[in-house]
Amino acid sequence: MKLWRSVVGKLWMTIIVLVAVVLLILGMFLLQYIDVNFRDNTTSHQVKVLFVVTGIIGFLLSTFFAFFLSSKITQPLIEMKKAAASISMGNYRTRVPIRSLDEIGDLAHAFNRMAGDLDSLIKDLNHEKDHLSSILRSMSDAVVTFDAEGSVTMSNPPGEKLIEKWNRLDWEDEEAKLTGVPGPLRDLYSRVIIDGIDSSSKINVRNGVWSVVMAPLKSDESVRGAVAVMRDVTEEFKLEKLRRDFVANVSHEIRTPLSMLQGYSEAILDGFADSPEERDELVQVIHDESVRMGRLVKDLLDLARMEAGHTELKLMPCDIDNLVKRVHRKFLTFAKERDIRLVCELPEQHLFMESADEDRLEQVLTNLLDNALRHTPAGAVITVSGKMRAEELGRSEPAYVELQIKDEGEGIPAEDLPYIFERFYKADKSRKRGSSSGTGLGLAIVKNIVESHEGHIHVDSLVGKGTTFTLLLPVDSHRPVS
Numbered sequence: 120m121k122l123w124r125s126v127v128g129k130l131w132m133t134i135i136v137l138v139a140v141v142l143l144i145l146g147m148f149l150l151q152y153i154d155v156n157f158r159d160n161t162t163s164h165q166v167k168v169l170f171v172v173t174g175i176i177g178f179l180l181s182t183f184f185a186f187f188l189s190s191k192i193t194q195p196l197i198e199m200k201k202a203a204a205s206i207s208m209g210n211y212r213t214r215v216p217i218r219s220l221d222e223i224g225d226l227a228h229a230f231n232r233m234a235g236d237l238d239s240l241i242k243d244l245n246h247e248k249d250h251l252s253s254i255l256r257s258m259s260d261a262v263v264t265f266d267a268e269g270s271v272t273m274s275n276p277p278g279e280k281l282i283e284k285w286n287r288l289d290w291e292d293e294e295a296k297l298t299g300v301p302g303p304l305r306d307l308y309s310r311v312i313i314d315g316i317d318s319s320s321k322i323n324v325r326n327g328v329w330s331v332v333m334a335p336l337k338s339d340e341s342v343r344g345a346v347a348v349m350r351d352v353t354e355e356f357k358l359e360k361l362r363r364d365f366v367a368n369v370s371h372e373i374r375t376p377l378s379m380l381q382g383y384s385e386a387i388l389d390g391f392a393d394s395p396e397e398r399d400e401l402v403q404v405i406h407d408e409s410v411r412m413g414r415l416v417k418d419l420l421d422l423a424r425m426e427a428g429h430t431e432l433k434l435m436p437c438d439i440d441n442l443v444k445r446v447h448r449k450f451l452t453f454a455k456e457r458d459i460r461l462v463c464e465l466p467e468q469h470l471f472m473e474s475a476d477e478d479r480l481e482q483v484l485t486n487l488l489d490n491a492l493r494h495t496p497a498g499a500v501i502t503v504s505g506k507m508r509a510e511e512l513g514r515s516e517p518a519y520v521e522l523q524i525k526d527e528g529e530g531i532p533a534e535d536l537p538y539i540f541e542r543f544y545k546a547d548k549s550r551k552r553g554s555s556s557g558t559g560l561g562l563a564i565v566k567n568i569v570e571s572h573e574g575h576i577h578v579d580s581l582v583g584k585g586t587t588f589t590l591l592l593p594v595d596s597h598r599p600v601s
Contacts, residue, residue: 138181195223199230211238261349264336265308269300272344281349285324304331304347311335311345321352328356373415376408383408415560432476432571439470439505439520442477446484447503450492458497461488464504470520473595479568480592486561487524487588494586495528502526508591522590531580539578540566 198215205213213234215227255262261278263271271282285301300308303322311318311333319332330352336344383401391397447463454461484503491501501524508519531539540562569576572592580586 134181134184135178138178195227199227202230202234206234206237211241259350262346263349264344264346265300266344267312267342269308278349288325303329304333307331307333308345308347312342315342327351327353329353373412376412376415379408380405380412432479434474434476437472437475437477437480439472439480439522440465442481443470443484443503443505443522446481446488449485450488454492454501457492457495459492459495460500461492462500462502464502466506468507470505470507471594472520472592475572475592480572483565483568483590484522484524486565490561491524491526491528491586495526499527499585507594518594520590520592520594522592523587525585525587527585530582530584531578531586532582533580536578536580540576 195215202213202215211234214231217224217227217231255275258275259277261281262275263278263282264273266272274282282301285303288302303324307318307320307322312335315335315337317332317334319330322329322331328351330350331347333345333347335342336346383405387398387401443463443465447461451461488501488503495501503522503524505520505522508521566576569590569592574590574592577589577591578586579589
C-alpha cells in the first residue's frame, strides 16, 4: 500500500505541512526583523543560519514524533485488521491485545467483546443446528426442503430414501422431472409456492398412501422454497377401510336375521298362520335366524378376544390322530347325505403335539370341513390328511404336524385368495350368501387359533378344481413356524 494512503503517511504529511507553514510564517517575520535590527552583516548571517538550523532540527524532531505517534496508532489497527481477517476465516477465538487505556484501547476492548459475542452466537447457532439435525434424523416421517426452483436442499434420511425411490419411478409429468420435485408432489408444491400458505393432502404412489403437509419458506415477504413432511399412512388407510367394511358387514349380517325375526313374529301376532303346521314353520324360521344371529355374536366375541390377545389356551399333550378321526366321524354322516366321499388319510407314524388346546384345534378342523362340505358338489371327494414333518431335510426328529383339508369344490379365484382370512370377506363365486349360511368369520377365527399355537395356515386353490388348506403346527409350542 502506498505511503500517502496509509494513516502514518497522512499523519506525517499533515505534520510536515503544519511545521512548514509555521516555519515559513516565522521566517517571513524573523528575517525582516533581523534585517532591521542587526546592521552587522556577519551577525545577521549567523542569526539566519541559526534560524535555518533550528528549523531543520525542529522539522526532523516533528517528523520523528509523527512516525512515533503514528506507529502507536496504527499498530493496534493493524492487529485488529489481522484479527478481523482471522475471524472472517472462522477462528472466532481470536482476540486483540489491549496495550493502552485510550480510545485505541477502548476500540480493542469493544472488538474483543464483539468477537466473544460472535463466538457465543456461532456456538449457539451450531448447537441449534445440531439439535435440529438430530431431531430430523430421529424422525420416522420423511422431511424434504425444496428451493424456489424445485431442487432438494435438505432432507432427513427417510426423506432422502423416499425421494430417491420416487425419482426412480417413471412420471408422466415432464415438468416434475426437470425441476426435481417428484410427480405426486408437483401440484401441492406449485400451490404452496404461488399461494404462500400451508397445504396438506393425501397422495397415492403405486400401492401406498402418503399424508403430505407442505409449508412455504418465506424471506422478505417472498417465497424462497417449501418444506414437506410426508408420512406413510398406508396401514392406517387399510385399517380405516377395514373398520368401515367391518361395521358395514356387521350391520348387514345382523340386519338380515333381525328383519326376518321381526317379520315372522309379526306374522304370527297378526294371525297369518292359519294352521299349526304354518305356525310351526314360522317358529322354526324364527328359531333358525336367532341361532344364526347368536352364532354371529359368539364368533364376533371370540374373534375380538383372540385379536386382543385375551384367548386362554388350555395347553396339554394332544393326540392329533384321535382328533382328526373324531372330526372325520362327526362329518361322515353329513357327507353321505350330500353324496360326498369324505376320506381320512393318516400315516402309520403317530401324530401328536406336546402342547396344544385340543378343543380349539377341533374348532379349526370343524370350520374347515364345514366350509369344504358346503362348497363341494355331490359326487366329489374331500380328503383329510396329516403327517409329521422334520424341521430340516435329513432330520429324523419330527418338528411339525402338517394337516391338510383338500376338496374338489368350486375353488376360490386367485384375486380373492389374499383376503379370505379377513373378517366377513366372501369370494364372489364360492362365498355367496345364497350358497352359504356362514357368518364370514370362520376363517378369521381359524387363522387366529392357528397363530395362537405359533403355527401357520396356507391355502391353494384353482377355480373349478378345488381348494386345499394346509396347517403347519409345531410339535413343541415354543418352536414357532418360520
